[in-house]
Amino acid sequence: MSADYTVQGSVAVVTLNNPPVNGLGLATRSAAVDAIRRAESDDAVKAIVLTGAGKAFSGGADIREFNSPKALTEPTLHTLIRVVEDCSKPVVAAIHTVCMGGGLELALGCNYRVALPGAQIALPEVKLGLLPGAGGTQRLPRVLGLEMALNMVVTGTPVLSEKLAGTALFDEVFPPGTDLVAAAVAFAGRVADVRPLPRVRDRQVGYPNPEGFLQASREQVKAMAGPFPAPLACVETVAASCTMPFEDGLKFERERFLHLMQTPESKALRHAFMAERAASKVPDVPSDTPTRSIASAAVVGAGTMGGGIAMNFANAGIPVTILETTQEALDKGMATIRKNYENTVKKGKLAPEKAEQRIGLVTGTLSYQDIARADIVVEAVFEDLQVKESVFRQLDAVMKPGAILASNTSTLDLNRIAAFTGRPHDVIGLHFFSPANVMKLLEIVRGGETGKDVLATALALAKKIRKTGVVSGVCDGFIGNRMLEQYLRQAYFLLDEGALPQQVDAAIERFGFAMGPFRMSDLAGNDVGWYIRKRRAVESPHIAYSKTADLLCEQGRFGQKTGAGWYDYRAGERKAHPSQLVNDMIVQHSKDIGVERRAIADVEIVERLVFALVNEGAKILEEGIALRASDIDMVYLTGYGFPLHRGGPMFYADTVGLPKVLEAIRSYARGRHGEAWTPAPLLERLAAEGKGFNG
Template sequence: MSLSPVTLRRDGTVAVLHIDNPPVNALSPATVQGLIDGLKAFEADASFTALVLHCEGRTFVAGGDIASFDIPDFSATPFNSFLARLEGQARPVVAAVHGTALGGGLELAMACHWRVATPSTRVGLPEVKLGLIPGSLGTQRLPRLAGPVLALDMMSSGRMVDAKTALAAGILDEISELPPLQAAVARAQALAAEGWTLRRASALAVPADKIPDGFLDRTIADAAAKPQYPALGAIARSVVAACTLPFAEGERAESENFMGVLRSPQSVAMRHLFFAERTANKIPGLPRDVTLREVQRVGIVGAGTMGGGIAMTFANAGFPVTLVEATDAALQRGVGIIRANYEATVAKGKLKPEAMAERLGRITPTLSYDDLAGCDLVIEAVFENMDLKKEIAARLGAVCKPGAIIATNTSTLDVDQIAAATGRAADVLGMHFFSPAHVMRLLEVVRGAQTAPGVLATVMKLAGRIGKVAVVSGVCYGFIGNRMAEAYMREAEFLLLEGATPAQVDGAVESTERLGLAMGPCRMLDMAGIDVGAKTVIELDKSGGLPADPSYRVLVRALFERGLFGQKTGAGYYRYDGRKPLPNPDVEALCIELAARHGITRRSDITPDEILQRLMFAMVNEGARILDDGIAYRGSDIDIVWTAGYGFPDHRGGPMCWADLQGLGNVVAGIERLAATCGNAHGYWTVSPLLVRLAQSGGKLREATAPGVK
């Protein structure tokens, strides 16, 4: 029989409900039951003068057990009933808050009569990040304690506030330098001795003078403007209820709003991503006791857009960086761009000038590869050309010290070929950052055929130190993200040749009703650089990787040949007035010319739904093939790549989750329909066997794994 994570202890005349549920004292069903049992024992013992809630470890309760939300008959009633009993006690109840009090943890603390916290404590109600709302009276107690304006901001953004802010707002009652338990017991004893009138949040009303004119109407209207996030509307309605209704009626309103979003597709998708990020770090077959390599100093080869962004990423995280370029002009240009990026951040008030100077001081520019000899990790970040990358790899293999990790930032090329050129392939892997590298969260870690386990484990651990979410990929053209993006761009180009405009193609996937991408494929490639996209196709052609289709990606190569590189040249798929995209008549004429040359029939009946299906089904089908090929370990890893690296909407959960929510049977039928209508001479619309198997078995693509992965 397992022990309860909650125990009732005695500290003099004070009872201590002690929670020990590592790592973050989450409110698991066992923890909730332990709290219920502990409170019952306290109620039965009249010798106690007060009750303290205290948590073991580095934090107070940092949230609920998110997995329990998937239980078909999940109910918040047991915990909410406990909170009502806790708040209703006739003896003082004090929360000893430290670390973070988040979600159900803050709701637990707010049901206490007094909250004493350490100076470093942070509190918040971040349920909106899971597509949910606080379900244990957070929407009712927080506006009563802190006022509706701050409460709404905290719940709608999910942001935490520090202890001083929480104290000033009335969320906390005291900040103490003493250890949490000692401070809370002392306060409980004092409150009991003083005969202090107990302060219950549920008995408070939101003062009319704390509700700004028009606030309630604006709250509802602002949430209605973002229908893709129904939790915002549910939070808004619950806060309005807190301001206008008695507590019991507000409680009913919150319960209805919570249950209304619990099973919503948006919440299913966002909870999926929550677990997917945590699962991505689990590498099948990697020993737990593998020895990590020390990384203290980092080298970067290439001071262009990617190299400069990578240098900033490591400098921001406190690493000294050696930045190498081939010419002084290129080096000075790169350092100038880094400085300009930092200056822009300072101008926005997001970075102090002294912090900028400190970060710049960590970056040492040089023209000598010999200066990389002391680095523990060296990342090659030059443009996508295999010959150039192999030449640099050979130089790094010679100059880097024994045990140093050598990484390539290639976005598409064969990492094993680059690794072989170093002469020390076990030390090599891919570290594919996404542009801008100092902003985007994703790091694709490409595991080569000979990459040593310790090298892989070290880089996965390092990703967290530099603020990235890392996903492991095997070696193939484009890895996970760009291999799928190639299928996506293939269909975007064919649609343009068949008669769709760039605005139509982009609009179909940018529409919040259909998908909600921040940027469609044409705008995306214009921003990234059509020259970059074309060079990857050209390199793939050199390696013999293109299909035997003369019309394949002819448009991007034609734009490249004409010097139309997108925003950087003022014209690409669009022409640009500043950053504003406008129709480009030259592209329409080019599409007509290319369609005629390749026998592609132009038509005027292309609908937004057809565009969405062709782009998404192509991407999903390729994702399933990637899984079957063992390039990705899990469907959830693919979803992280697309949400963290390509701006795929979190409320859709990534392309694999999106396919599940459409119904895999519908996806398979749609691909088969496209094979019949578009033709399938080159296998573009051959359904992945994995998709067929999952559709037949009722499985989920987001939960699928590569062969041999458990």
């Protein structure tokens, strides 16, 4: 975490050295300031090259110092940039691979910038609910022009350096294969005596009728920003680059940055950013744990889930074989995979040749022997323990030693499944979410005997197939579905008491959920929950459920796949239409069980659904099923449509305040079905201590 200093002839080379992306943490900032001042005071040095070691020029702020005093301790990034900009000798930024956020802002403070092609150039702060806070909104428009700079700041999308060649951002983009430091030193030698030193801050932003363009941009950004304030704030700060003097623009940028830092939306996005990185860390599985090679895969079951899982392997370039019991089922599954890829091509998201290449990686078979040499096999059959037993006994008999045997079970006991084999250390749960080729979450279920190398391999595989892997212990439903059951119980109780499906869905969707519980159930299939409730009736008869969902299923209304569920669906469309038949059924059921229906406010609907998640999440956390509260948040953000701007259920509870959450839960415990509201001991303890789930 430093900046290395060398001298080549009359040029000092300052190299940021803070792996993995040369984050601009306090130690690195301090070392860089010292190095620039050292070079400036050395009469033998005529120019300075600033570059980055390893695989980045700089990725910007050091995420390890987020929300810590070090982020604001001198020298700050502002101070470092000012030292560079005020240096009496030319400073040349030599950019490669990654130059983002504060790294780009630092480069913009240099007198000259040279780069290799392929470097990713970006100001991605908007993705954390922020805006560039060290001059990026004021300097970038001065080198790229108002329109291009605004687009980069508002979207945060990286642009390759060669696409910016010819702009004032770069003085030179070298050919591929160039020795960057040597070329930058030679460039620095050529400009060593040029005076006055060029500074980005001295340039003007030229744009015809900027106000007309900015107003159109405001309207466009407002329409796409949703609940997030940062995109519109980005427009206003970039606008300042052409309406204010430079120093005033810097001050305005800083004020907006500090304001955004305190918004709940930015705090939620920063929490999610850190949570995603924390999820891959398991305390007793070191980062250097050996992993098993995954060069080939197999999937048992060619249904919707199995086909989607197979596509994940193919998308990552891993050959995969799908096993089915009948040729008809196999053909149907393979045809669906081809259709999915063809639809992606039609949408322009995949080149035809890439689609054919991926389709070619997927083969089908009816024989277990044909998958025996696969490095990993994922079972994706019906959610029934006897069916799983049959599959795993056959896998145990044929799979090669060292193969990973994974189950896609969403609720069943993984330890019982592992016990069907003679190699429980090779068994792990890989719970994909439908559609498996789209949804980002992968719940990785660690059995009692799952090997550490198997768990490490699963976490690495999640990254390779572009999933967010979250580790769960073994319990009924694991993290996501165990919590979801309490959420759905409350949704169904609300129907008994006076609400209708469309009101419940509308309330939670206004809160920010992608889809309410009833539209979600219709999409997933109401028969799935029906099967689980039947199992619960045998295994846990003391748990009370509303009978409404069972009445629905008894009429064959399983959702979109049958054209009727909680809502009516018309042929050829997925739009949910309120069903008078279902609404009448709900009202009648309330009468049948002697419940007088009442008006239910939206705030009660949201609290009961969300706090049911929170309370069960607290139990899961205390039991050690989830390693950390942020893991629970990642499950709900990436797998269940929880609103990103609220940071996940546990983070949202912290934002509301745990004493308030506990007070609401105790209030609902005094109402109908109060037994469903037993406060989690961890929630009670943290509320009493004035603490939160997330630290």
